[in-house]
Amino acid sequence: MSKNQMTPDVQKDSSQLKQKQMIAEHYTRLAKAPDTGEKNAYTFVPGNLTELLRSFDLLPVLPEINALQSSMRGKSREYIAIAEKLGHSEDVCTYVKCDLGMMKSGNVGPTGERLPDPDLLLLSYTGCFTFMKWFEILREEYDAPVAMLHVPYQGDGVITDSMRKYVVDQLKTKVIPVMEKVSGKSYDEDRLKEMLTRSAKAEDDLVAVLESGKNTPSPIDAYFGGVYYIGPIFTAFRGTQDAVDYYEALRSEIDERVRLGKGPVTPEGEMKEEKYRIVVEGPPNWTSFRKFWKMFSDEGAVVVTSSYTKVGGVYDNGFRHDPDRPLESLAEYCMGCYTNLTLPSRVDMLAKYVEDYNADGLLINSIKSCNSFSAGQLMILREVEKRTGKPGGFIESDLVDPRYFSAANIKNRLESWFQMIQQRRDG
Amino acid sequence: MSTDLQTLLQEAEELAFDIDSSYVKAWKEKTGGLAIGYLPIYVPRELLHAQGCLPVGVLGAGDNLEIIRGDAYYQSYICHLPRSVIELGLTGRLDCMDGMLFPAICDVIRNLSGMWKMMAPEKLSRYLDVPQNFDPETGGLFYRHELEELSADLVKLGARPLTDEALRASIEVYNRHRVAVQSLYRLRQDEPWKVPSSELYLILRAGVILPVEEHLEMMASYEAAVRADTTRKPMDQARVLLTGSFCEQPPLGLIKTLERSGCYIVDDDLIQVHRWILSSIPTEGDPLDNLVQAFLSDTIDSPTRYIDDGVKGAELVQRVKDSRAEGLLFCAPSFCDPALLDQPMAVTAVEKAGIPWTSFLFSENTGQFQVIREQAGTFADSIKLWS
Ligand code: SF4
Ligand code: SF4
Numbered sequence: 001m002s003k004n005q006m007t008p009d010v011q012k013d014s015s016q017l018k019q020k021q022m023i024a025e026h027y028t029r030l031a032k033a034p035d036t037g038e039k040n041a042y043t044f045v046p047g048n049l050t051e052l053l054r055s056f057d058l059l060p061v062l063p064e065i066n067a068l069q070s071s072m073r074g075k076s077r078e079y080i081a082i083a084e085k086l087g088h089s090e091d092v093c094t095y096v097k098c099d100l101g102m103m104k105s106g107n108v109g110p111t112g113e114r115l116p117d118p119d120l121l122l123l124s125y126t127g128c129f130t131f132m133k134w135f136e137i138l139r140e141e142y143d144a145p146v147a148m149l150h151v152p153y154q155g156d157g158v159i160t161d162s163m164r165k166y167v168v169d170q171l172k173t174k175v176i177p178v179m180e181k182v183s184g185k186s187y188d189e190d191r192l193k194e195m196l197t198r199s200a201k202a203e204d205d206l207v208a209v210l211e212s213g214k215n216t217p218s219p220i221d222a223y224f225g226g227v228y229y230i231g232p233i234f235t236a237f238r239g240t241q242d243a244v245d246y247y248e249a250l251r252s253e254i255d256e257r258v259r260l261g262k263g264p265v266t267p268e269g270e271m272k273e274e275k276y277r278i279v280v281e282g283p284p285n286w287t288s289f290r291k292f293w294k295m296f297s298d299e300g301a302v303v304v305t306s307s308y309t310k311v312g313g314v315y316d317n318g319f320r321h322d323p324d325r326p327l328e329s330l331a332e333y334c335m336g337c338y339t340n341l342t343l344p345s346r347v348d349m350l351a352k353y354v355e356d357y358n359a360d361g362l363l364i365n366s367i368k369s370c371n372s373f374s375a376g377q378l379m380i381l382r383e384v385e386k387r388t389g390k391p392g393g394f395i396e397s398d399l400v401d402p403r404y405f406s407a408a409n410i411k412n413r414l415e416s417w418f419q420m421i422q423q424r425r426d427g
Numbered sequence: 428m429s430t431d432l433q434t435l436l437q438e439a440e441e442l443a444f445d446i447d448s449s450y451v452k453a454w455k456e457k458t459g460g461l462a463i464g465y466l467p468i469y470v471p472r473e474l475l476h477a478q479g480c481l482p483v484g485v486l487g488a489g490d491n492l493e494i495i496r497g498d499a500y501y502q503s504y505i506c507h508l509p510r511s512v513i514e515l516g517l518t519g520r521l522d523c524m525d526g527m528l529f530p531a532i533c534d535v536i537r538n539l540s541g542m543w544k545m546m547a548p549e550k551l552s553r554y555l556d557v558p559q560n561f562d563p564e565t566g567g568l569f570y571r572h573e574l575e576e577l578s579a580d581l582v583k584l585g586a587r588p589l590t591d592e593a594l595r596a597s598i599e600v601y602n603r604h605r606v607a608v609q610s611l612y613r614l615r616q617d618e619p620w621k622v623p624s625s626e627l628y629l630i631l632r633a634g635v636i637l638p639v640e641e642h643l644e645m646m647a648s649y650e651a652a653v654r655a656d657t658t659r660k661p662m663d664q665a666r667v668l669l670t671g672s673f674c675e676q677p678p679l680g681l682i683k684t685l686e687r688s689g690c691y692i693v694d695d696d697l698i699q700v701h702r703w704i705l706s707s708i709p710t711e712g713d714p715l716d717n718l719v720q721a722f723l724s725d726t727i728d729s730p731t732r733y734i735d736d737g738v739k740g741a742e743l744v745q746r747v748k749d750s751r752a753e754g755l756l757f758c759a760p761s762f763c764d765p766a767l768l769d770q771p772m773a774v775t776a777v778e779k780a781g782i783p784w785t786s787f788l789f790s791e792n793t794g795q796f797q798v799i800r801e802q803a804g805t806f807a808d809s810i811k812l813w814s
Contacts, residue, residue, distance in 0.1 A: 087774055089767040091504070091788075096768065125559065125733075129533050132559065132733055133768035140739060140772055148559065148733060152569070153537060155529075155554025166569035170560055342554070343541025368504045371534040371764055375509070376542050378500050383545060396502065 015250040031113035042118040047126025047334030051195035051239035056183035067098040069110040071286040071400035094401040126151040127339030128372040147178040167331035193323035195239030205247035213304035217274040219257035221264040223303035224293040234312030266297040275300030282365040285397040304357040310338040361390035393417035443632035464524040469703040477597040478586040484635025507790040508675040526551030532731040594714040602707040619691035631698040665807035668752040669695040671759030684796040689807030694750035730769035740776020757786035
């Protein structure tokens, strides 16, 4: 069952049905790949090269998505235990261990069917060192070629010509030749350009949806609901007509909610009163996703924008895939993802979010697994508080390890934070 | 132990744990030069040296500093090194650094580079990105550009511009340094009772503070003194290779504990900056290209470095053989992603090679060694029993 199938009452609009259908078809194609001969590539969400892969008819498989979906299916505890028994440390990213445990348990995907072994391991290394180790681990398990794309970090908050050239050169000399070999097809730039055109169209619509959070009331929850909205574009569908259609439908549904002055849809139905408008930094917890969301919706707290919905591209800063500069724009995309930004850039962005979205403050959900997000978050919190004058909140959990989700603790902290916001308002 | 040796080791210890940066301050006063701090593991010190700067390793404060404010910057599940670096910064102990370099080895140090920019906006704070693509025309060009930018940043701070001549001279002196470090490592491999690791550690750690020329002298004096010391006799200890401690450093007490528990450490990952580049860098031709090329093709297989065509763990197994180690100690800092994610792959390789191993975690301020002592002691005993 996919994450969408898990939550049928979250959203019943046509966009929701469309997304469900896209995901189901994708996994069916993957499951049938050993018979149909379709080839796949295992790769990551941030800075992925979906259009390029698809221009070679390679189907993306995303281990992080498998891990989070395993978690929503209640499997992650068992999978993590398998990996830890194999000697993987308690201290490291649970996505890696969950993925490994899933693989050792038959590699059964979210639809209950076995995922194919990789034909290509595409290590596009953006924004997190763990990715590199993760793929080294996978490489030990599978006999598949590896293409490594090292994406430099925006250490000074900018993309320089040298950085761009480095990525483009790797695409040309390392990545594309391996894709040609694995797929048996030649690089077709025209096809890539068509896909990038479609990406940009979907990206426009996604930005409109995410920025709808500026309305009062916000028609969306840009964190818990947001993870559904980013699903297709961050994963396997960017560059496809399906993605264009999905985002068009989603945008018109959200526009309609704005017109009607409606709040977001939550697991408990439509939110009636928007009491708190908050910005969230950090990934969500997946093991208790609904319980976690309910802690917010019960309090009338709406996440008006979040950084997590930018891990696969900070489109609201104006970036779009550009068919006129196909490889350069892929390079810029890889380098521009949220976790590839330096801390001062993250602070600027979050402080601006608090202002632009007229939010009551920034909440950080600090994830034990993820140093890429978490190291430095306490300083981010203080800086954003200082700049905006709005109180910050801080909670801790994990992505897919249920041992690190303490509902009572999180609830207490959230309640005190909401009280603090209320007290400030009351003067 | 001779008085000279004692004095030398005392001097090394003072330098190694000079958390107040007294030496650096004095050096700056004397020379008027720039001091550039760097985090583990590797920065091209030759380039800094050629521009007249003092490269200063900032390896954390170990168990020598109480962390009062640094903990407020990090969640409990992040390693200890950045806390003590922040503490050093917040208490003014690194004010004498004109700049800080943060090499691309993990997300913690990467993010610390941005934190430093916010904490010390008036100072140079540079993330030193290093390629994971080792093709000279791709990763090589990128890295060269990084070094050129770094060099330009140093000039902006007041350092002299980089010249080929100066860089060649600096490469030469660091080549001599590499040879001297290798010589000490070889001596320890051959006669580990002559070079206790707790001493070697101090000598090498002093070398991230001292100018390279002075450190060469210190190493030469140390080597001469221990070679001449006839009181040091072989003991029945197990030869082990210590791995995983390439960034956050174990407290000195831990190294001593391992030795007391019956281990001769015959190879390790400590203070790796000295040994990151494996052999001498050529000085003919374009010296900056040579520096780049050495990084691309002549470095140790660190867990922080992508192993392209190689086999994971093969280099570690080779090091065990080369050092004639009888066992392997995985000794990683708690919460260290690169070390801990790498370890299961390394374990597979060493088990395949039939090498006994054990593992434990530490943090730079670990104060209790009893459990580790027992574990390492049992491990050493079992090696001696079966060897
Ligand atoms: S450390 Fe964070 S960014 Fe990296 S793989 Fe894990 S969850 Fe993803
Ligand atoms: S100890 Fe490990 S995780 Fe911590 S800063 Fe060093 S390399 Fe990074």
